Amino acid sequence: DAGVTQSPTHLIxxxxxxxxxxxxxxxxxxxxxxxxxxxxxxxQFIFQYYEKEERGRGNFPDRFxxxxxxxxxxxxxxxxxxxxxxxxxLCASRSPNTExxxxxxxxLTVV
Amino acid sequence: AQSVTQLGSHVSVxxxxxxxxxxxxxxxxxxxxxxxxxxxxxxxQLLLKYTSAATLVKGINGFEAEFKKSETSFHLTKxxxxxxxxxxxxxxxxxxxxxxxxxxxxxxxxxIIP
Numbered sequence: 001d002a003g004v005t006q007s008p009t010h011l012i013x014x015x016x017x018x019x020x021x022x023x024x025x026x027x028x029x030x031x032x033x034x035x036x037x038x039x040x041x042x043x044q045f046i047f048q049y050y051e052k053e054e055r056g057r058g059n060f061p062d063r064f065x066x067x068x069x070x071x072x073x074x075x076x077x078x079x080x081x082x083x084x085x086x087x088x089x090l091c092a093s094r095s096p097n098t099e100x101x102x103x104x105x106x107x108l109t110v111v
Numbered sequence: 112a113q114s115v116t117q118l119g120s121h122v123s124v125x126x127x128x129x130x131x132x133x134x135x136x137x138x139x140x141x142x143x144x145x146x147x148x149x150x151x152x153x154x155x156q157l158l159l160k161y162t163s164a165a166t167l168v169k170g171i172n173g174f175e176a177e178f179k180k181s182e183t184s185f186h187l188t189k190x191x192x193x194x195x196x197x198x199x200x201x202x203x204x205x206x207x208x209x210x211x212x213x214x215x216x217x218x219x220x221x222x223i224i225p
Contacts, residue, residue, distance in 0.1 A: 103154050
């Protein structure tokens with residue numbers, strides 16, 4: 001079975017631009033979470049979606065938004081990019097009886 | 112609110128020596144606890160998890176951790192370090208249940224000295 005897949009793997013954007021990151025969960029997993037990992041720090045929770053509904057939101061500005069599609073894949077959108085948004089963005093999927101499985105991440109660089 | 116504190120942002124051990132990575136947690140409810148490993152430019156891989164069953168948890172690659180409620184600790188150990196253990200290690204806590212967010216510590220970078 002394929003693991004959690006994220007695209008793209010690397011991305012360079014300019015300040016003020018908008019970016020969309022994509023995540024495909026493990027087959028059968030209905031929950032997707034997004035985390036931001038700034039260099040040298042632990043991952044920080046951004047969003048959780050379960051069955052296409054938002055179930056949790058971390059302490060991030062409204063520039064960050066997400067959604068989950070009927071096939072349980074997910075997108076994370078970040079508007080008006082700032083230099084401080086440069087980070088590794090991790091997606092994790094899980095089913096109620098399993099731990100979270102993480103993708104390889106998308107490395108976003110804002111210049 | 113839940114949190115974890117990892118003592119020591121960098122730990123160096125000789126190959127073959129004991130590995131001990133420290134994690135203390137704070138939680139208002141009985142927690143679930145996890146250790147993840149991250150290799151350079153990769154995502155997170157679960158090493159082991161505590162979900163209120165046995166307090167001594169064995170994981171992959173020879174790692175284990177012991178949940179000590181009295182000390183609010185969940186330290187990670189491995190009897191004999193291998194060069195391939197060099198990586199970043201993260202302790203994480205969540206509320207009990209199958210769908211809760213993870214709160215991570217700041218990580219410990221483990222270096223293995225040949």
